[in-house]
Amino acid sequence: MKAYIDCYPCFFNQTIKTARRITKDEKKIWEILNQVSKFIPQIPFGATPPEIGREIYRIISEQTGVEDPFQEIKKDCIQQALSLYPEMRKKRDSSRDPLMTAIRLSIAGNVIDFGTSRTFDLEKDVRQILSQDFAVCDYDEFLRGLEKASRILYIADNAGETVFDRFLLEVLPVPITYVVRGQAIINDATKEDARISGIEKEAFIVSSGCDAPGTIMNLCSEEFSEMFRSADLIISKGQGNYEGLSEEPLPIFFLLKAKCGVIAEDLGVEKGSIVLKKSSQIN
C-alpha cells in the first residue's frame, strides 16, 4: 500500500510524539521536524508508509543520539500482556471455537501501537475486541489454507502483541516460523522481545532482516525472502506489515485492527474495524 496524502501530516505527528519522549527542548524538536521535512520530498511517490517511517525514525535517532526510544515501553507492554495471559488463555480454551477466539486475541494484541496517533487501554481494548464483529472475516478460506499448509510463516508486529500471538501459535496445527524485525524500530518486536514474550516454546523465531516498521521485501534478508516466497501460508499481523505486503502476490492472511483512517480506507472498512482478510492470491 503506497502512502496516501493523509499520511503526510501523520509523519510529522509521529515525529513530534517520538521526539517528545526523548527531549523537552522545543527548538530541538523543531529542528528534527525540519530534518524530516527536508527528507520526505526525496522519497518517490508510491513509497509505502514503513519505508518512509524507517527514515523518519532514523532521523530522530541521529538527531537525538537515542537509538531505541521505545526500549522501556516495549518491556512494559510485554509485562502488561503477560499479566493478562492466564485469564485470556482460559477464555480461549473455554470458548466454543478456540481457534477463532485465538485469532481475535491475536488481533486484540494489535492495539499495542506507538506508531499511530491513537492511544490505547490494553485490558479494555482487548475485552472490547473479543466481542467486536469482524468487518472482513475470511475465516473459511483461512481454515482451508490451514488444512493444506505444512508450515506457517507468521509475521509479527509489535512488542506486547507478541504475547497475544501465543494464543494463536498454541492452537495452530502445523510448525510455525515467527518473523520479527531485523532491529529495533518504534515498538516493533525484535528477537529479544519475542523471547521475553515466550514465543520460543511455540515457534522458531527468525528475523526478516528488515529495519522498517513493517515488512518491505527489498529491505529483507535474502534468507527471509526465500522463506517468504516459498511459504504456503503466511499470517501477517498489523498495519505496518499490511502496508508493506498488501500488494505482494503471495498467500497471505492479514490480521489487524484498522487503527488509522488511511488503512481503513485502503481495506474498505470503517476505522477501528478488525479484519481477517485474505490476499488476492487466495481464492
Place this chain on the structure above:
Amino acid sequence: MKAYIDCYPCFFNQTIKTARRITKDEKKIWEILNQVSKFIPQIPFGATPPEIGREIYRIISEQTGVEDPFQEIKKDCIQQALSLYPEMRKKRDSSRDPLMTAIRLSIAGNVIDFGTSRTFDLEKDVRQILSQDFAVCDYDEFLRGLEKASRILYIADNAGETVFDRFLLEVLPVPITYVVRGQAIINDATKEDARISGIEKEAFIVSSGCDAPGTIMNLCSEEFSEMFRSADLIISKGQGNYEGLSEEPLPIFFLLKAKCGVIAEDLGVEKGSIVLKKSSQIN
C-alpha cells in the same frame, strides 16, 4: 505568538484541505506537500503561524494556478451571515447589555474559519456562543478603554465574520477604522468582502497591506503601521491576528474563539473557549 511544534503537522493538514478544494489529483497534492515540506525548514525558528501560512498558501496558488480558492466560499459565508443578521440584531437590542451581546456576536462570527481543521455549523455555533461563559473576560478594562478612546482600530478576520462585526461596530460610541487584509488569503476578509458585508455604513475601511492570514507588522503598509502605532484602542479579531499581534506593545483587546489547541495553550484556556482579553499593555 511564535509557531509551536504542534503547528507543524497542521500546516500540512491545511495544505491538504486547501489543495483538495482545487484538485482531486493525489499526485499533484503530494507534489504540493513536497513543496511545502521543502519550504518550511527555511523559516527561522520563532516565526509566527501567519508568516508561515502566507508562504504555504502562496505555494498552493503557484502550484495550482488558482489564486483565490476561497472566493466562492467567502461569498457564501457572507450571505449565510447576512441571513442571520436581522434576528441577531434584535437579540442584541433586546438584551440586558447590548454591548456585551454585540461582543459575543462578534466572537461568534469567528467560528467561520477555513484555516483550522475544525468544521463549523454557523447558526448552531452562534447560538451556542451566545450563552457560553467567557474563559477570559476583560470587559471592565474594555469599558474603561472605550471611555478614553477617541477612535478605534478594528482589525477584521474572516469574510462572513465581517457581518457579525457589524453588531459591535453599530454600538461602539466612537469612529472606527476597520482593517482588512491587503489581498485574498484563505477566507480572510478583503475590502470587497467588508463592503458586501455592509461595513461601510459603520466604519472607514482600510487595508493593512498585509497578505498573510493574520496581521504581521513588518508585512503591513507604512500607512497602516503609523495608524496602528498611534491608535489608543485596538480590537483584534480572531486567531491569525492574535498570532501576529500578541507580542506587540500596544493597547489591544483580543476577541476570539480558541479553535485550535495551540492558541488555547498560548492563552492559557481550554480549546473551544471564547475570550475578550486585553494585551499586557493595558492595566
